Amino acid sequence: MSAPKKVVLAYSGGLDTSIILWLQTEYGCEVVTFTADLGQGEELEPARAKAELLGIKPENIYIEDVREEFVRDFVFPMFRANALYEGLYLLGTSIARPLISKRLVEIAAETGADAVAHGATGKGNDQVRFELSAYALNPEIKVIAPWRLWDLTSRTKLIEFAETNQIPIAKDKRGEAPFSVDANLLHTSSEGKALENPAEQAPEYVYQRTVSPEDAPDTPEYIEVSFERGDATAINGEAMSPATILTKLNELGGKHGIGRLDFVENRFVGMKSRGIYETPGGTVLLEAHRGIEQITLDAGAGHLKDSIMPRYAELIYNGFWFSPEREMLQALIDKSQEHVTGTVRLKLYKGLATCVGRWSDHSLYSEAHVTFEDDAGAYDQKDAQGFIRLNALRLKLIATRNRRVKA
Numbered sequence: 001m002s003a004p005k006k007v008v009l010a011y012s013g014g015l016d017t018s019i020i021l022w023l024q025t026e027y028g029c030e031v032v033t034f035t036a037d038l039g040q041g042e043e044l045e046p047a048r049a050k051a052e053l054l055g056i057k058p059e060n061i062y063i064e065d066v067r068e069e070f071v072r073d074f075v076f077p078m079f080r081a082n083a084l085y086e087g088l089y090l091l092g093t094s095i096a097r098p099l100i101s102k103r104l105v106e107i108a109a110e111t112g113a114d115a116v117a118h119g120a121t122g123k124g125n126d127q128v129r130f131e132l133s134a135y136a137l138n139p140e141i142k143v144i145a146p147w148r149l150w151d152l153t154s155r156t157k158l159i160e161f162a163e164t165n166q167i168p169i170a171k172d173k174r175g176e177a178p179f180s181v182d183a184n185l186l187h188t189s190s191e192g193k194a195l196e197n198p199a200e201q202a203p204e205y206v207y208q209r210t211v212s213p214e215d216a217p218d219t220p221e222y223i224e225v226s227f228e229r230g231d232a233t234a235i236n237g238e239a240m241s242p243a244t245i246l247t248k249l250n251e252l253g254g255k256h257g258i259g260r261l262d263f264v265e266n267r268f269v270g271m272k273s274r275g276i277y278e279t280p281g282g283t284v285l286l287e288a289h290r291g292i293e294q295i296t297l298d299a300g301a302g303h304l305k306d307s308i309m310p311r312y313a314e315l316i317y318n319g320f321w322f323s324p325e326r327e328m329l330q331a332l333i334d335k336s337q338e339h340v341t342g343t344v345r346l347k348l349y350k351g352l353a354t355c356v357g358r359w360s361d362h363s364l365y366s367e368a369h370v371t372f373e374d375d376a377g378a379y380d381q382k383d384a385q386g387f388i389r390l391n392a393l394r395l396k397l398i399a400t401r402n403r404r405v406k407a
Contacts, residue, residue, distance in 0.1 A: 013047025039185025092187025101133030213351030230337030253280025291355030
């Protein structure tokens with residue numbers, strides 16, 4: 001790959017500040033920084049000051065609030081599928097990467113940059129997600145991954161490099177921090193150091209968004225979440241924007257210790273990794289969405305949707321958000337959500353979000369058909385006899401054959 005002339009860097013203002021200097025010294029190129037406000041809960045303006053300290057022009061520093069786009073165009077479509085990777089993980093990190101890559105490629109086009117760069121290591125999934133998304137959006141773009149190129153082979157060496165070059169590093173990045181954290185409006189992900197032995201329980205100080213369920217309120221809290229076509233639109237009758245809804249659900253879920261996950265997952269690159277995830281609002285939202293689907297989604301449609309969910313979740317986890325197969329599955333999922341409209345009542349208590357009520361003008365639930373009382377002719381129980389006989393026919397033929405062959 002020829003040396004880039006201008007690079008757009010996915011930039012948080014932390015240790016990846018060192019990447020700016022490395023790009024400048026390695027390639028002598030102009031650097032543009034992009035910092036996304038995904039709801040990580042950190043002050044982002046210090047990132048601007050750090051970038052300016054290393055000579056980045058003010059017009060080349062992009063700090064953007066993309067919280068609404070993140071939830072509306074990425075999180076909500078994913079939640080229509082009830083997506084869980086390996087049955088447990090709500091894909092909080094995975095779903096943020098396509099949006100960041102999209103903006104990197106767009107800013108590259110706006111600024112005339114011929115390359116993008118990221119600070120993901122060569123051991124993780126994020127390098128795959130960033131780069132597959134970038135190439136899907138611009139097949140000609142160059143992607144620079146310093147962790148795969150430089151001789152700074154550990155976090156400790158990277159800190160030493162930053163200090164040698166007088167790059168300011170926050171105290172919690174000097175090695176005292178016992179784990180690394182990635183955060184956005186959907187979740188926090190904590191990995192490394194104190195968490196690397198999966199046999200050891202994670203210390204309580206790892207958790208940042210949720211109280212311990214043991215310390216959560218002793219009185220349950222009831223809330224109502226309303227949906228239109230599969231997307232949450234209101235909490236307790238108050239209409240809110242997508243990002244505002246997720247922010248409020250995070251507050252409610254975190255207060256009740258909901259959404260903790262200690263998980264050893266299979267990375268796309270081949271190794272197993274232990275992480276501590278907190279997804280309070282997402283856990284509440286998943287329970288609510290499944291609750292409204294219970295009365296509005298036909299059995300055939302729902303079972304088909306559930307059968308493709310693991311494949312859909314795996315595509316997102318592995319970085320294929322912009323692939324045709326993910327888009328095809330999304331079209332099927334979105335079709336299933338046409339009548340997923342109504343309201344769910346949830347009980348939040350001691351680490352659990354439980355659906356305790358659901359109602360909808362689009363409901364398929366018929367009390368007349370399921371009642372144990374007089375159904376006024378809505379259902380003829382004699383019909384079940386023929387239904388059972390027809391379904392039993394092949395089983396009886398198999399049993400008859402097996403008895404004959406044994407004899």
